[in-house]
Amino acid sequence: MIPYGRQHIDQSDIDAVIAVLKSDFITQGPVVPQFEKAVSSYCGTTYATAVNSATSALHLACLALEINSNDVVWTSPITFVASTNCVLYCGAAIDFVDIDPDTYNISIPALKAKLQEAYTNGVLPKAVIAVHLAGQSCEMAELKELSLQYDFRIIEDASHALGGVYRGSQVGSCVHSDITVFSFHPVKMITTGEGGMLLTNNQSLAEKIELLRSHGVTRDAKKMKQAPDGPWYYEQIDLGFNYRMTDFQAALGLSQLKRLNQFVSARQEIANVYEALLKNSGFKTPKVNEDICSSFHLYIVRIDTSKLNHVSVFERCRTRGIGVNLHYIPVYRHPYYRNLGFDFQKFPESESYYREAISLPIYPGLKKEQIEYVVDCLLSPMGHQTLF
CATH class of the missing domain: 3.40.640.10 (Type I PLP-dependent aspartate aminotransferase-like (Major domain))
Known part of the structure; x- marks a missing residue:
């Protein structure tokens, strides 16, 4: 995994x-x-x-x-x-x-x-x-x-x-x-x-x-x-x-x-590899503002839900041993917070994000061939079954 x-x-x-x-x-x-x-x-x-x-x-x-x-x-x-x-x-x-x-x-x-x-x-x-x-x-x-x-x-x-x-x-x-x-x-x-x-x-x-x-x-x-x-x-x-x-x-x-700067550099290098491999792929990659240097705790992509099914992409990755995740479920959606009466419609961008976001593996020590394997899994055509 x-x-x-x-x-x-x-x-x-x-x-x-x-x-x-x-x-x-x-x-x-x-x-x-x-x-x-x-x-x-x-x-x-x-x-x-x-x-x-x-x-x-x-x-x-x-x-x-x-x-x-x-x-x-x-x-x-x-x-x-x-x-x-x-x-x-x-x-x-x-x-x-x-x-x-x-x-x-x-x-x-x-x-x-x-x-x-x-x-x-x-x-x-x-x-x-x-x-x-x-x-x-x-x-x-x-x-x-x-x-x-x-x-x-x-x-x-x-x-x-x-x-x-x-x-x-x-x-x-x-x-x-x-x-x-x-x-x-x-x-x-x-x-x-x-x-x-x-x-x-x-x-x-x-x-x-x-x-x-x-x-x-x-x-x-x-x-x-x-x-x-x-x-x-x-x-x-x-x-x-x-x-x-x-x-x-x-x-x-x-x-x-003592190794923090090394860790951050490693994460940024991994992010750059993902960015290059996913360019023009249809997956939306992270945008970092020019005046900011991200430490890339997470690498979050968003799928085009008109072409791919969010759940299916998750299931395929996890079946192939890739521990993708979703950070995060909007807080107001949790049962405890639902009871406080929040209106989901007031947060359209958060709702859109929740329908599309996937956190890909990123950590110091992640190898390039593992990154390529993750991207290959994302980009492989989804299986289908025709009914005749």
């Missing part, structure tokens, strides 16, 4: 984890802050907080921005449900903005129209979660301008986009946002097994995130509500969570980070 994505682990990664397992600290020791500092330095941000998953990171981002039951947050429907569940965890309402037909990220024209209507009705969002689908950044400068005009906060869900570049800055620099979230799931750019990270340039947000990551407990006397009873003393000053990352996870991430 050729999966759509997989981790790349070498001996240096294994050695890094073993070293921590043999050390005095295996939970939150010295390697976690080393990993945080390395990622923040790579991205050009001031603060970074490692956590046990990107889902936890999204939840903490919403909490740090004080999103609550009085608020509504907007995002793209073409994302994994973690991007929306984090809002519901805070008791807030979620709504969607349709996608751009070429990049599949949140549509700036659709967002502008929705904001104008919301302003008229007095129901502007508290925040917008910008999902960088497949590794390509959203149009962050335009989004930032709108946030200043309509007074909302911005969370970058960059789970797919570590190593990507937007207008000369690394994704994660937070030049145009309050907080950026990364994922370190095995199929992402680098992995810690499970894990995530929040980046920000705002000190108060960083302190809030760090507090909530570990039960809302502090050992900093300056933050305590009363004088310490003794050197053992700590206080819970907020309702937090156990969202900590372990030291051996951080060791793996720190080791992997």
